Every structure is written in C-alpha cells, then in structure tokens.
Amino acid sequence: GSGGGDSAGASAEGTCEGTSVNVGVVTSASDAPMFIADSKGYFKEEGLEVNFQSFDSAAKMIAPLGSGDLDVGGGAPSAGFYNAVARDVSLKIVADKGTMNEEHTYMPMMVRTDLVEDGKVSSLEDLKGLAIAEPAQATATASSLSSMLESAGLGYDDVEHSYLGFGEHLAAFANGGIDASLTTEPNATLMEEEGVAVRFASPSESYGSQQLAVILYSAAFAENTEVGNCFMKGYLKGVRDYVGAFEDGRLDSGKADAVVDIVTEATGIKPDLYRQIVPNYIDPDGKLDQASLQKDYDFFIGQGVIEGEPIELSSIIDTSFAETAAAELGEFAG
C-alpha cells in the first residue's frame, strides 16, 4: 500500500502529486465513476496515479484492504465487512457508490418467465417456498429481499435461498435451478433478452432508498486526509459526469455517449446493452444513506451472523472526505 506512506511529504505541501493509489474494482457497471474519472484524467488532475485491481466480489477486497495492499475498495456493505471491522481490520465507509431507489431499480426482483406466464407467480406472496438466488448469505441484497418478503407477509426463511454469483443467475434460470432472484444490471437486462426471466418487482417499493454499494478506505489511507480528499475529488468528478449523463434515469440518450464509450471500453459491456440497462444511482456529493446502512446492519444481527459485540456504525463511517470534496467542487448542476 502506497497511499499512506508515499504521500506523507506530498501532503505536507498541500498537494497529492505523485501518489499512487491501489483501487479494487469488480469491473462491472457499478464502477462507472472510477473509470470515467480515470479516463478523463480527474485523478491525474489531483496528482494521483490510480491502479485498478479487479476482484470477483467485494468480500475478497476486505483482506487486502486490511493488509494495506489496497487503499480504496468498493462494494456492498455485508456482514463480512462488519465482522472484519470487529476483528481489527479497520476500514472506513466514506462515500456512496450505488444507491437503489424507485427510479433506479438496478437490482430488480427477477422471476422465471414460465412461472409468470403460467400465472404461478403473480404476486410476492407466491414466492413462498420457491428458490430465490442471491449472491451470498448476509449481504445488502439479502436485506432487500428480506424487506420485500416482509412486505408480502413472508419471513426471510419462508423461501429457499440459493447462493449464486450474479453471473450465474442467468444459467440457473435457464435450467430451472432457481425460480426467482435479485440480480444486478446488466445481468437483469440480459435475462430479459434471453427470455429466461422477467422483471417482477422493485425492492425499493418496500425498502425505499437503499445504500447498496459504498466506497471504502483502508485505515492507513483514511489517516492521510490530504490524499483521501484528493481521491474523493477525482471520484466525485467522475460521479457527477456519470449521473449528469442520465436522461430519465437511463444512459440511452446522446448526452451519455462519452460515458457509454468509457464504461463499455473499460468493462467490455456491449454498448447497446449498456444503453438499455437501468444504471445505478450515485449521489453527486457522495452522501451516504446511513439509515439504510443501519437497517441492513440490524438485519445482519437478526440473522445471527455478526460475530462479537455489535459496533457503533458511526465509528466506521467517515463522511468528511465526501463533504470536503463536495464543498470544493460546489453544487452539482445536474
């Protein structure tokens, strides 16, 4: 990890010049602002040299963040994340990376086409006893699902849970292994294209706005306020370009051409597909929805997967970077 040490001298002079930052990404659409900031040189403007390291899931970033191999990571706050904090893997939640709300349902509930067409599943209550896929136990997705089931009068355990990576959901629908799923974009759109499943419901209807992904700083990186701010500024510039390209919550207008080019180039998503999907929303100021985080945390405790004493969430949330950067960037024009 170079974030903390390398930049000590640089930050004393009030600049981040020459500091390199290791950033963990999952190389999916939700990393769009990172790629935009990188491609448009926003990190360079701050004097940062950013190295992306890809991971197959956010959970795998926790250890490198703890050991200092990564400075910045991003992903869904899961029970594993809080457990890691509880055993001294000190991390800070610093900014929004993905918010799901009514207009931006980028992780819809999908139900297998034949079930819907046969009328076997016409409301959430019909999910009882069916196999529902989610990426892992005790993630934010599990919390979303829980609140959806609750709204239909079902308990979390009234359905069968199948733990499958988002990438596997399509195949599992195709061979009938699962009946429903909570799947992020672009996989949700792909499923519709392939005709294996249909969008059935939005978690936001029951949950409201949910903090699905966050930016994480390693403890060492967070200690270096200067560099943390520099990075955040670059990131938020990227975020603002990203949400600025939205038209009715989509990226299908001409306004989005530049963003589409950058993101599809970096992730390999086909441009046509990317224009079609429901992109994730990110607050232009990087503001975190702490209530949602707390709700998920409480859900994890209820699931009995939190090890050790419950922690005070505010002790690991540090909104100062986002606030400072947003203040420097000024009001987002839209």
Next chain:
Amino acid sequence: MTTVKADRAHLNSRGAQNESSTMTSEVKISVDHLTKQFDSKGKTFTALDDINITIDKGQFFVIVGPSGCGKTTLLRILAGLEKPTSGSFSIKEAASNRPENSMVFQGDSIFPWMTVWENAAYGLNMRNVPKSEIKDTVGHYLSKTGLTAFADAYPHQLSGGMRQRVSIARAFSNDPDILLMDEPFSALDEQNKTLLHEELLRIWDETRKTVLFITHSVDEAVTLGDRIMIMTSQPGRVKAFVDVPFERPRDVLELRHRPEYGEVVYDIWQQLKQEVNDSAEKAKERAVSKAARSH
C-alpha cells in the same frame, strides 16, 4: 501348405533313428528366406539374414550359436512376437486343441504380481481350463521343478534359478504343440538340470511335441537334440545343420563315453569356435573403422 524353398539337398543326412521315418514325417515349421533387421538411430542392423529351415513334426530341434547371433530373435519371430523384415515362415496348425506354442523366455519373464502357482497356471487360466485339471497339472510341474513348497511365494522371494524353473513349469503346464525354449536351463545346477532334461524328454516322448531349444551347451544340444542348427554370428545365418545319430531313449552317461559322441561334440565345437573367432575379427574391424571414422 506353402512351398518351402529351403535347399534340402544342402542339409546333412538325417540321423539313423529318424531315417526310417523320413517318408512319414510331415513338416511342422518351415522358414523361408527370413531376414530380420533392427533400425536404430537411422542405422540398420541385420540380426537374421536369409534363414531357411524346415522342422519336422515331433522333432527336437536345437539351435546353437555365439551370443548375439539372433537365436532369440528367431524364436520370437516364430512365436509371432516380432515381425520378420522380409521372408516368411509357416507353421502347421495343431490337430488337437492344444495351444500352438509356448515359450520359455530367456531371462526374467514371470509376472512379479503373481505367486509361483498363479504364474505356472497362467497359460491354463488363459484357456479357461477347468480348475481341477489346472490343479493337477500345475501341481505336477511345480513338484517336478521342486517348487511345491514355494507355490504361494512371489517372484521377488525366489532365487534366480527358482524363477527360471517357474518359467519352465509355466510352459510345460500349458502343454503346447510346439515348445520354444530359450536357454531354459542356463541358471540351473547340473542336478536340477538333469532332472528337468529327463522330464522334458518324457513330455516330448509322450506327447510328440515339436521342440525348439536354444542352448550354449554343446553337450546339452547333443544329448537332447535330433538335429542341431549352428548359426553364424552377426548377421545370424545358418552355418550348418548337424543330425544327431543316437537312438532314443538315450542313456546320457553311456552316451558320453561313445567315440561318436566325442566326434559330434568336437565337430560342433570347432564350427562354433571358428564362428566366434570370425566374429571377434569382425568386431575388431568394425571398431577400428569406427575409430577411424571418429578421427
């Protein structure tokens, strides 16, 4: 039956006892212009060169020749384990339902993963002979080879000579039409050898097998054989056929005191000696030319 082109006129006259049966004897094996070459590193090595032989049914045919002259190769070809490079051979099918031939291989050939008993019973088991018959036959030959007490031992627990005896028991038990024996008694003491000579002659006599027998012992050749083929060394050619003129059954000790015995042995010995000297010459020449080339 194919015409056998081997030059019969060239052969020595047949022995007294066989003379009378010349008209009735039928040819069992005929080898016709057979040549075998091995390729290695692009070079061709001729092991057998233009071999022509005719072996009558029921004949005890002995092959002698200097080490490396191709005796084993010839036997392996007749057993179908090696292909001749050119020429051909033919074997008259057995009238009975006996297996065509069984070989006592030179060197270790018994299966390390089978007990002495299983090894000796191998051929019979392959032919699905009834268990009780196997028990009798194998039991008999293990006793003849002095291995009864070691029936359950594995080869690695045996001495060299004992392993060779297992191989002999395996071939005898199989009761083939033709016995191919490649220096079968080389690792045995004189006494065991004598016992097995007797057993071999008994079997041969009772079942009228054709026997092809390779040996380095001229005494053994003359004591056992009807006809002896002397081979030249590298490349292996037929140097001469010698018919053994002694009546059967032979009394070995008495035989060795007859002057004719000494003559036959001396004759073969001389021919072989000449062969070995020639081959030593040749080897030296080759070595010299090789050394010359490497300069």
Next chain:
Amino acid sequence: MTTVKADRAHLNSRGAQNESSTMTSEVKISVDHLTKQFDSKGKTFTALDDINITIDKGQFFVIVGPSGCGKTTLLRILAGLEKPTSGSFSIKEAASNRPENSMVFQGDSIFPWMTVWENAAYGLNMRNVPKSEIKDTVGHYLSKTGLTAFADAYPHQLSGGMRQRVSIARAFSNDPDILLMDEPFSALDEQNKTLLHEELLRIWDETRKTVLFITHSVDEAVTLGDRIMIMTSQPGRVKAFVDVPFERPRDVLELRHRPEYGEVVYDIWQQLKQEVNDSAEKAKERAVSKAARSH
C-alpha cells in the same frame, strides 16, 4: 581383526601352489556364524544357517550349491546389500585406493537408461576417475567382451548374453579389491566363456584380487578356483570345502585329461547330487505336510 571361529582343522589341505604361501597369506574375508532369515507372511524362512568361512587375500574362492541354497544371498550380504539376521562378517580394508568390491549381479542389472559404454564406465564415473583413464579402461574391457561395436547401444537393443557381458565389463573396469561374481558366464556360449575365463584369470593374476565366484558348472569351478565351497540346500549351510590341487597357470585342455581332475569333479558332483536328492526329499516332505495341513 575379529577372531575367526571357523574350524580350520576341518578343512582339506591346501593345494600345492598355495601350500608354500600359507604362512604369508592373510585373511581377507571372514564370516562368522552368519545366519540370514527372511520373513514373509509371518513365517520365517532360513536362507543361510550358521555360515563360517575364511577367505585369504588373493584367493579365487568358488561357491557351488543347488539352486536356491543361498549363494546369492551370501554374496549380497558380503557386498553390504543385505543385513545378516545374526552373526557377523569382516572384510579387511584394501591397502590401495581401490573400491572394496564390485559385483557381477545374477540376472539383468545394467541400467536400461544408459548406453553400453555408460554402463561399463559406471563405477569409474562414480569415483570421478579422469575421463582419459575411463576411456582406456572401458575401451579395453568392451573390446574384451566383444561389445565395442555396441558401445552406443542401449540395453534393450542387446541380446541376453550381451547384457551379461556389459555387466562383466562394468565390474572388471571398476578394478575392485574383491570381485563378487554371481554366475557371471551362465548366458554365454562356450567360446565367449573361454575368452572371458582367460581375461578373468589374467586380471586376477596381475592384480591379486580376491575373487568370490558363484557357478553351477563344476568344470568351471575346478578350472578356475583355488578353493570350492559346497553348500547344502535349504537352509544353506557349508557342506564342505574342497581345495583345488592344480598349479597355475592351468592349461584347461590338458587339465581335463588328468585323472585327478576327474576325481575332484566327481567328488564335488557326488556331494552336490546327494544334496539335490536330499532337498528333493525335503521338498516332497514339506509339500506333503502342507497338503496334510490344508485338509
């Protein structure tokens, strides 16, 4: 040097040529109450039973005995390849920097992954002898064994007898203090055998090696040896020592016409015959008792 308990008085008188040197001869190998047992499936098999031998330095010591009597086992123990179950042996260290002993193993023992040359040079290479010396020595013995033309061949391209000659060349090249030879010439024709007998005697004569030589040929034993040990069969014990009373160098053909030669051979032959008959009896008994037990 440990005290050797073997009963010297019991031994035959020494041969004429050796008689004079009796006082000056020193003991090279002494074997003391040596016993070797093998365990298999819980049963104990006694291969060697209370062996006591003294072998003088420079002696040509021949071991004969029925197949399976423990000759190979004894040689392997002396070579340090097998541990005695009880008893001990001692070998006087070589004065020179020669290797202590080299063995010509019974059966195939040359490395399949080395050429004839590499196999023959093995011992010398292990001792880091200079390349030029290796070239001379190995070249000499390959020529003596008639393998010069096959120096680059691999074992699978050789005949059985040729492989045995490689093993002999390997041992001779190594120039050891003690030569352990386990039926070294069994797969060779009479002529090659004679050539190698001569070479062996030349080496022995020139370098005063101690030679332990196992053979099944009584003729070979009497022609080559100073002293012959006859062993009993299972368990292997010392049956008798026979000193060979012929002066050296020996003219083999002349020797065979002497009446004493016939006597010695006949004596050994008789003892061995008795042994084999005994062991056949024993085997039968064991087989019977085994059959009885299996009922």
Next chain:
Amino acid sequence: MTQTSAPLAAQVVNPARRSPKKNKFGVSDRVLAIGTPVVLLLIWEAFVHLGAIDARFFPAPSSIFMRMGELIASGELWMHMWASIQRLFYGFWLGLVPAIVLGVLMGLSRPIRSALSPLVSGTYPIPKSALLPLILLIFGLGEMSKVVMVAIGVFYPVVMNTMSGVVQVAPIYYDVSKNYGASKWKVFKTVAIPGAMPSIMTGIELGAGLGLILIAIAEMMGAQEGLGFMIWNAWQLFSVETMYVGIFVIAVMGYIIALFLAEVAKWVMPWKR
C-alpha cells in the same frame, strides 16, 4: 578393517526393500508423521503470540481449534462434512471407473491413444471454475453437478497415470500374455492393471485430492452445505476461524484418504512386500 556386522545406511538408497519401522535415529515413522504437522502448528501458534504473524488473517491454531469445538458441538461441522463426503464418494467412483478403463485402453492401443490424447490433454486444463456454470446448466443446481465436478477431478489424474503406467509395463510381460493366448480382457486384467497398479494408485491419490479441490469450488455455487460452502461462506462473512476449520478438516480428510489409499495399495498389491 571394516567391521560390518550391521551395515548402516542401506535404507537410504534402498527404498523398495523392506526396512525397519525405526530409522537410524531411533525415531519411528509414526512419530515423524504426526510430529511434523504438530511442530508446524506449534511454531505457528508461537509466531502468533509473538506477533510475528498477522492474527487477523492467520489466527492462532488454538483459536481455530476452539472454533472447531464449537462447530462440532453444534453439529454444523458434521453436517457440512457429511454432505461433502457423500458427494466425494459418488463422484470418486463416477470418475474412477471410466478413467481406469480408458487409461488402460489408451495405454494398450496406439490408435485409441492417438485419437483420445488430444481430447484428454486439451480438456484437462480447462479451468473448472469456468466450466462450473456450464455444468450447472447441464446437471442442475442439485447434487449431480457437485458429483460430476468431483468425478472430473478424479478422472484426469487417474486416466493419465493409468495410461502412463500401462505403457511403462515391461514389454516382456505383454509378450508372455500374448504367447500364452491371453484375450484382450485377460491382458487387461492380468498384465496391464497389475503392472500399472503403482502408477494407478498414485493417480487415484492425485485424483481424490483434485476431487476435493473441485468439490470446494462446486459447493461455492448453489449449495447450502458442504465444506466448500462452509469455507466460502465463512470467507464471505469474514469468519476467519471458521474458514480455517474448514481448511483444516479438508487437510485432515486428504491425509486420511492418503493413509487409506496406502492400505488399499498394500491390499491390491500383495506382491509388493
């Protein structure tokens, strides 16, 4: 004079001959076999207490064993183990039998070897993680996909080692079986299989291990139990000790399988002392 009443060091260069259960230092094989891992665990424990190892990611063995105790008490560990063992068992046979048959055929027949080698050598290195989704598609999310995954793991090392073992059998033995009129099936049974047995047994050990490796990958998807699921889930939940319990149990299972196979080897190869 060299007194050699008990020549030493023979066992060092003479592996295949029966050698004493105690070596020259008087330490028995069993003590060594148990001692080495125990010593390593103790060193690990000491390092953690000395702070030389990052205990957040490499927790002390003592704490791992404590967690193991808890998981055993709750029955959870056993449940996961049992699920994996069953899959392993069926997958093992499903992979083993065709592997031996095919391996012997490829070893005995040159045309079959030529025809199938590219398929075997080509499909073996395909990342099983990439294959898993396709296996899920074909065999569903249920037990079958996991069993198939184990079978794939067992198959390749066994087929390759069998083939190579059969080719390595000294040609003289094939000559003998041919000379004694053995049918193809008998050549198979009396020469190829016993002759190749040592190689086959090594292949089976490698195969069983690869089966264990792959089952862990398979259980990361669509499973609710099994050691692979347990490890993966523990890592998702950052329940580090639980993860190590899973790893430790798999290691012990691997060692037990190896011991068991060594016994089987003695039994199927009685001719090896």
Next chain:
Amino acid sequence: MTQTSAPLAAQVVNPARRSPKKNKFGVSDRVLAIGTPVVLLLIWEAFVHLGAIDARFFPAPSSIFMRMGELIASGELWMHMWASIQRLFYGFWLGLVPAIVLGVLMGLSRPIRSALSPLVSGTYPIPKSALLPLILLIFGLGEMSKVVMVAIGVFYPVVMNTMSGVVQVAPIYYDVSKNYGASKWKVFKTVAIPGAMPSIMTGIELGAGLGLILIAIAEMMGAQEGLGFMIWNAWQLFSVETMYVGIFVIAVMGYIIALFLAEVAKWVMPWKR
C-alpha cells in the same frame, strides 16, 4: 496352416514396442489426433443448427471461431494469452524444481517420506479458491501471487509422481549404485531421476495442467489481463462466445504443452526407443 508372414494385431497388446505410424486400418496417428476433435466440433456445430443444443450457452463452434478472429485481430486475445503464458512459465519452474528434489528425497529416504507425507497429502486437497485470498495477502496483488498459484498447481502432481516413480525403480538398480559406491547425489542423478523419469513426465503433464487450471482462478482476482480474467469477465458480461474462445485457447495450450512434453520425453529418455 497359418501363414504368418506378417503377424497382425501385435501393436494392440504390445504398446511399448516401436509400432508403425499407420495402424491396421491405414489411418495414421496424426490423422486420428486431429480428426477426433474436428469430428466432435462438427457434431456440435450440427447439433446447434438442428436446435438440439441450447445455442445461448453452447454457441456453434463457427461463431466461436468468428469471435476468435475478432479477438485476434484486435490483439486482445494475444494480450491475455501472453500474460497467462508468462505467469505459467515462471510458476512452472518455481513449482517443478522443488517438487522433483523433494519427490526424489521422499522416494529415497523413508524418514523424509514419513515426515513430509502428511504435509503433502494434507495440503494438496485444500481448495485453492480458499487459499487464494491468503496468497494474495502474503504475496500481494501483483504477478507474484499468480505465479505462486501456478507453482502450487505444478508442485503436487510432480512431487507425488516423482516419489512414486522413485519408489518403483527396481531395487536392483539401487543395489548396483550402492555397490559401485555412488554418492547420494549420484544415486539421485544416475538412478532415481532416470528410473523415475516416465512417472515424472506424467507428473509434469498433470502439473502443467493443474497450473493452467489454477492460473484461471488466480486471474479472477487482482488481474486485468490473462486468459482466466478474460473467461471470467466474459461470463460476467454473458459474452458467451468470448468465454468459449478463452476455454478453447486454454484447451489448445494444454494440448500443445502435452505435445511439447512428449517431445521433451523423447529427448530426456533416449533409451525409450
């Protein structure tokens, strides 16, 4: 009368003897080696066109090859291949050398075997997917962790096959080397290694394959290029053809490695005709 001027069927039961390049049906080995996979691909293609296979997940080979053409043209495929090949190369040696040394030592010395067997048999089946995060912690996110992963894959099959090969060498050869005063190092070099060479080569083939399997797992994390990354990423994006291109390239690499090793085998074992 049996006319046996050219005995047939010898090659079927006589694998180790030099046999003709053409078999009895007159089909050469090379034709078979190329023919079998081609025929399978054609059948696959036909099935797709007949609708017998779900083309969404098992696209026609023709479309896979078209995608391959595109990826070659853009240079992308080559970039991924080159990254993987480099890691494979370094990892191969890093795993091979200690595996052979340790394998021979374990084969020759019973105490070493007793002491290390539990470690080898125990650590081998540990799921590498579970190990990866720990390897990342120890070796960092860079190249080293991938190289180590390959090395682990190569290590186990080689060490086990080497050990088993060394133990299988006929005891007489160790006797000879001992009798001729070979030092331990020379026993190593002149007996154990050449005697075990056929097993070692099979181990290397298995090891190289496992290295390829594991590199694909390793490249799913902390990598931006490499065939494993390409396959994983393609699957995430449901770019099915691209995924198959990756799988196909790995299969071809595996086969080329096998062919190459066969040549190496001929070269290191000149005594095997």
